[in-house]
Amino acid sequence: MRTRSGKGQSLVEVMAGFMVFIPLAFLAVDVVGVTSASQSNEQLAESLARVAANQGSQAMAQRAAEDAVSNFQTNATITAVTLELVKYDVGLGQVSITTAMNFKLPIPMPGYTTMILRSNAVQPIVATPAPL
Amino acid sequence: MGNTRIEIFEIGVQLEGLRLKRNSALIGSYRRRTKSGSAISEFGPALFLFLVFMLFPVIDVISMGFAYFAACTLNDLQLREAARQPKTQVLSIDGLVQETIPQKWRASNLSILIAPQTNITTAVNYKPGVGAVYLTLNTTVSFRPLLPIPFLNGIPGLGAPLTLTISGSRPLEDPILYAQ
Numbered sequence: 001m002r003t004r005s006g007k008g009q010s011l012v013e014v015m016a017g018f019m020v021f022i023p024l025a026f027l028a029v030d031v032v033g034v035t036s037a038s039q040s041n042e043q044l045a046e047s048l049a050r051v052a053a054n055q056g057s058q059a060m061a062q063r064a065a066e067d068a069v070s071n072f073q074t075n076a077t078i079t080a081v082t083l084e085l086v087k088y089d090v091g092l093g094q095v096s097i098t099t100a101m102n103f104k105l106p107i108p109m110p111g112y113t114t115m116i117l118r119s120n121a122v123q124p125i126v127a128t129p130a131p132l
Numbered sequence: 133m134g135n136t137r138i139e140i141f142e143i144g145v146q147l148e149g150l151r152l153k154r155n156s157a158l159i160g161s162y163r164r165r166t167k168s169g170s171a172i173s174e175f176g177p178a179l180f181l182f183l184v185f186m187l188f189p190v191i192d193v194i195s196m197g198f199a200y201f202a203a204c205t206l207n208d209l210q211l212r213e214a215a216r217q218p219k220t221q222v223l224s225i226d227g228l229v230q231e232t233i234p235q236k237w238r239a240s241n242l243s244i245l246i247a248p249q250t251n252i253t254t255a256v257n258y259k260p261g262v263g264a265v266y267l268t269l270n271t272t273v274s275f276r277p278l279l280p281i282p283f284l285n286g287i288p289g290l291g292a293p294l295t296l297t298i299s300g301s302r303p304l305e306d307p308i309l310y311a312q
Contacts, residue, residue, distance in 0.1 A: 051264040051303045064263030068303070071261065 026107040033106045037078055038117050041101040044072060044081065045121035049097040053123040058088040061095055069099070077104050084118070088125070096122045188279045189290055195278035196289045199246045200296060206237045207271040207298040210254060214269055216305045218312035222256055222267075229269075230254045249274045249293050258310055261303075265310040268301040 048068050052061035069083045078101055085098035101117040214222045214229045221227045234252040237243050253272040258265055274295045284291035304310060 047302050050305075051261075054303075054307065055263050060263055064261070067262035068264065068266075071259075071266070 027109070029107055030105050030109065033077055034103060034115065034117070037101060037103045038119070040078065041081075041099055041117050041119040042121070044069075044101075045097050045099045045119040046123075048083070048099065049095055049121040049123040052086060052088065052095045052097060053125050054127050055088070055095075056127045058086070061088040062086045065097060077106055078102070079104050079114075085120075090125065094122050094124050096120065184281060184283065188281050189284075191279055192277050192281070192290050195246060196275075196294060199273075199275040199289075199294060202237075202242045202246055202248075203271060203273045203296045203298045205242065206234065206252070206273065207269065207300045209233050209237065210271060211267070211269045211300040211302055214256065215267055215302050216309070218309050219258065220312065229256070246278070247276050249276045260307075260310065263307075264303040265307045266301055266303050268299065270297055270299045272297045 048065045051064045051068050055061040055064050065083055065086050069081055072081050074080060080102040082100045082102075083097070084100050085096065087096040089095065098118060098120045101119070103115045103117050105112060105115065210229050210233050213233060217227075217229060222229050225231065234254070238248060238252070255270040255272075257268045257270075259268065260266075272295065274293045275289075276293055277289055277291065281291045286292055288294045
């Protein structure tokens with residue numbers, strides 16, 4: 001009876017290890033991308049809220065925020081950014097903004113090719129005197 | 133006296149026997165070389181390759197991460213202040229944004245760790261929009277590698293200086309600052 005060498009076993013073990021390791025590495029790349037896009041979305045929402053807080057009415061705030069969104073530079077992974085909500089509340093003295101960012105995963109996973117990241121920001125209105 | 137001579141002779145014979153036995157063992161070991169010698173001779177080159185192509189590059193890559201973080205911090209500090217300052221002061225090369233903040237950053241522990249090499253360049257751009265003025269600030273900093281590797285002269289961050297340009301944008305706190 002011939003004795004089997006350990007080469008085949010090592011090869012199978014390496015292949016099995018790669019089958020686990022490579023998807024994990026891909027997942028890590030996606031997580032980094034999502035984290036970066038989410039942070040970018042947060043900053044955008046804060047900027048939009050700051051711009052809207054400088055305006056004197058709901059319509060002006062809406063227009064200023066839309067203009068700022070249109071200037072946002074999209075790229076291969078962040079395919080689109082939309083303005084979902086602009087709430088200029090004079091009674092509360094604050095403006096609330098919600099943005100939605102379409103994020104395309106750098107390495108698509110089964111069932112997940114794109115994600116929608118939402119972010120909300122609130123800023124005090126500085127264009128009008130605060131209610132006493 | 134005679135017995136003493138005999139004893140000395142016997143001891144001499146025993147010692148000679150031991151010497152011959154030892155010599156034969158040495159001859160045997162010469163015939164069958166162990167691998168300990170080759171391992172010692174391979175250790176030096178292996179250590180050199182490990183240090184130059186593994187350990188030092190990894191340390192340099194980690195230091196690149198620190199450099200990027202430090203440059204981002206500087207850009208964020210400048211941008212935050214520029215959004216609150218009049219345009220003339222922001223554009224002034226000896227003002228708060230382009231002179232004082234980089235100086236303080238350079239003197240901080242964050243900067244000392246990674247040693248920026250050349251002067252810090254700041255480029256400011258204003259873009260008026262609907263109801264707001266947007267400020268874009270680009271900060272360019274050059275860093276020396278923490279451990280310069282002589283064989284990788286042309287690679288930024290490993291053997292050559294690493295130049296980073298960080299860009300940040302935000303609306304002015306008050307659009308009237310654009311006119312001041």
